[in-house]
Amino acid sequence: MAETYSGEVYCVKCREKRQVTDAVVEENDKGRRFAKGTCPVCGTKVTRIMGKKKETTE
Numbered sequence: 001m002a003e004t005y006s007g008e009v010y011c012v013k014c015r016e017k018r019q020v021t022d023a024v025v026e027e028n029d030k031g032r033r034f035a036k037g038t039c040p041v042c043g044t045k046v047t048r049i050m051g052k053k054k055e056t057t058e
């Protein structure tokens with residue numbers, strides 16, 4: 001049951017925010033959630049730190 005994220009993620013290579021549509025949301029052992037996707041422009045992996053569940057104040 002992979003959760004996905006669609007939205008803007010900062011690409012460190014382009015140095016711009018890119019729109020991703022298929023980032024996979026993962027959670028580490030500390031409960032921190034990350035959206036991992038791929039920059040549609042350069043193909044670099046991009047990661048967005050998400051808030052905890054049900055929070056929108058990141």
Ligand SMILES: [Zn+2]
Binds near residue numbers: 040043
């Ligand atoms: Zn990029």
